[in-house]
Structure formats: structure tokens, C-alpha cells
Amino acid sequence: MKMNGRLLASSLTLFLVFFSNMVFAAASEAYKLGTGDRVKVMVYGQEDLTTEAEVAGDGTITMPLVGRVEIRGMSPQDAGDLIGRQLEQRGYLKRAHVNLLIEQYRSNTVSILGQVNHPGRIALEGPTSLTEALALAGGINDTGSERIILVNIDDEGRQSRKEFNLRELLDSSAEGRSPVTLGKGDTVYIPRADQFYVYGQVQKPGTYALDRPLNVMQALSVSGGFNPSASSSGLIIYRQQPDGEVEELEARFEDRIEDGDVLFVKESLF
Structure with missing residues (x-):
């Protein structure tokens, strides 16, 4: 199990x-920038304007020439376009080609x-x-x-x-x-998987996940079945009750196993 x-x-x-590389570019573009993200801004042909920054608490980064630019909530493409427009509107560049890359995702x-x-x-x-x-x-x-x-x-x-x-x-x-x-x-x-326990005269005693409905016969099969010393009529289920007491039940093959049950197989006397 x-x-x-x-x-x-x-x-x-x-x-x-296998599929991660196929969706990486689209995923990056759909991402919305937020506080704490680290970005790198590059302006084509203007290496001196290359900037690495962290998106501040007010959603801005600081760029040379244009100052603070709010990019929180934008995609990397939209943020790059905004910086490019500000460089053009302030007369620093006629055609600004700006690329904004996310270096660390933190927001x-x-x-x-x-x-x-x-x-x-x-x-x-x-x-x-x-x-x-x-x-x-x-x-x-x-x-x-x-x-x-x-x-x-x-x-x-x-x-x-x-x-x-x-x-x-x-x-x-x-x-x-x-x-x-x-x-x-x-x-x-x-959450923790429901579990049951099988001990006594079975091939593989131990703890098993109760990931589907099981009866006693199926639980015995999971634990490898009886060993040569087992008594096929000596089956006991120890089941904890809501008040914390443990009840001892004589088990039949068709009985349902519940979370926390301990199924014990007695040794044959002959």
C-alpha cells in the first residue's frame, strides 16, 4: 500500500x-507583479539604464530618469511598456524598447x-x-x-x-x-491517511493505509495472508470507542475495517 x-x-x-517547459512563457506573462518581487529592467541600446529592483510596499520601483513607477498588479509585459512610455513622454528616448524580467517571485x-x-x-x-x-x-x-x-x-x-x-x-x-x-x-x-494495523500470525504484520473500503478478508490479503501458525478462526479486532475505551470484537471475514482498527490473528493451538 x-x-x-x-x-x-x-x-x-x-x-x-514533462509539461513545465511548455507552459513557462505563458505562465510568466500571466503573472501579476506584487510587493517583494525582484525584477530586472533592460532598455534596448541603453545599458546604463539597466535596473534591478524590488517592488516596494507601495507597489513601485525606482527607475533612472523617470523615478518611481507603480507596477504592482501588472504583467511583466505591461510594466515594461509603461516604463517605455514614460521614457518617451519625458523626451529621453524616441522609441523605448523595454524588457522587464522577474528574477525572484515573492509576492x-x-x-x-x-x-x-x-x-x-x-x-x-x-x-x-x-x-x-x-x-x-x-x-x-x-x-x-x-x-x-x-x-x-x-x-x-x-x-x-x-x-x-x-x-x-x-x-x-x-x-x-x-x-x-x-x-x-x-x-x-x-490530512493523515486513515490507517489500520495487522498483527499476530500473518506474513507481513504492520501498519497499512485505509485508502478504500476494506473488510477483514481484504485486510488479511494486504498483510500477506495467514502464516503457517495462524488460526483462521482466531480473529480479533481491537477498536477504540469515542470515550477512549478499546473494545475487543470477534471478527468475521466480511466485517468492515475502520480507521484505527487493530486486527489480530491468533496462533493455532494445533
Whole structure:
């Protein structure tokens, strides 16, 4: 079960890397500049006007000859065009060809939390899908669920919550459907996967992810089945109750496994 999770994460990473170069230029152009972004401004034929700057808290950068220019909320293309117009309008150049490049993305961040390999804040370099952001966070770790919780905050500060399934998102990408795109300030949370435990006389005792409905027979299969010493009629489920007490239940093959269950297989007396 854990191997499946690692293979899924690896496949996701390879899929994203393959397509990243195809969309990089369009993503950069769609990006809106914001406070903290570092940019480099180059004016064709005027090397002395080349400027590296950080977008200030008021949304401006300072350019030689024209002074402070507000570029927050603009695309790199629009910001370059604005600087070029100001150079022309003030009579410094007849035709100004200005190129503005983003050197560091700092203003458009999201938080990736929970069961990922590298939780924290990441900067979005243009439109970024939910699966791409997970890849940037190192993918879902071995204890993570395939459930994805996305928390959005709109311009008026109102919070909304949506849930997605990783397999369904990957199927959507493969089928050409529109991806789920993240926005500034979004939070992505990966909860711990439901788990169950199998101990006693089985081939592979241990902890397993409960990523789909399982009964006792299926849980035994996941753990490799009975070993030669097992009693096929000696099955016990230990299940924690809401009050914290642990209940001991005689298990049948068709009984449903629940999150946190401990399935114990007794040793045969003969």
C-alpha cells in the first residue's frame, strides 16, 4: 500500500516536469507583479539604464530618469511598456524598447501543509495547478491521504473550503479537463491517511493505509495472508470507542475495517 503511494507521487512529479517547459512563457506573462518581487529592467541600446529592483510596499520601483513607477498588479509585459512610455513622454528616448524580467517571485505565495515531504510556503511563478503545487512541496508523504483540502480566501476576506481527490485530479489532467488553479494566499492541507494495523500470525504484520473500503478478508490479503501458525478462526479486532475505551470484537471475514482498527490473528493451538 505504501509503495503505491510512492509510485503515484513519482508519476505525478514526472508528469509535471514533462509539461513545465511548455507552459513557462505563458505562465510568466500571466503573472501579476506584487510587493517583494525582484525584477530586472533592460532598455534596448541603453545599458546604463539597466535596473534591478524590488517592488516596494507601495507597489513601485525606482527607475533612472523617470523615478518611481507603480507596477504592482501588472504583467511583466505591461510594466515594461509603461516604463517605455514614460521614457518617451519625458523626451529621453524616441522609441523605448523595454524588457522587464522577474528574477525572484515573492509576492504570490500559497501554503502547503500537512502530510507532504516539504511543508511550508511556496511562491507561484504564474498560474499553478493544485497538483503542480503538491509537486513543488515534494509530493505527498507515506502517511498522507489522497484527500486534498483547499482553503481559499476571497478579496473580501471570506473563507471557503473545498475537498478534492488526488486520483481524480490526475484523471482530469489526463482527460484534458481544466485543472484546479491556486490563487494568492490559498492554503492546501493534506490530512493523515486513515490507517489500520495487522498483527499476530500473518506474513507481513504492520501498519497499512485505509485508502478504500476494506473488510477483514481484504485486510488479511494486504498483510500477506495467514502464516503457517495462524488460526483462521482466531480473529480479533481491537477498536477504540469515542470515550477512549478499546473494545475487543470477534471478527468475521466480511466485517468492515475502520480507521484505527487493530486486527489480530491468533496462533493455532494445533
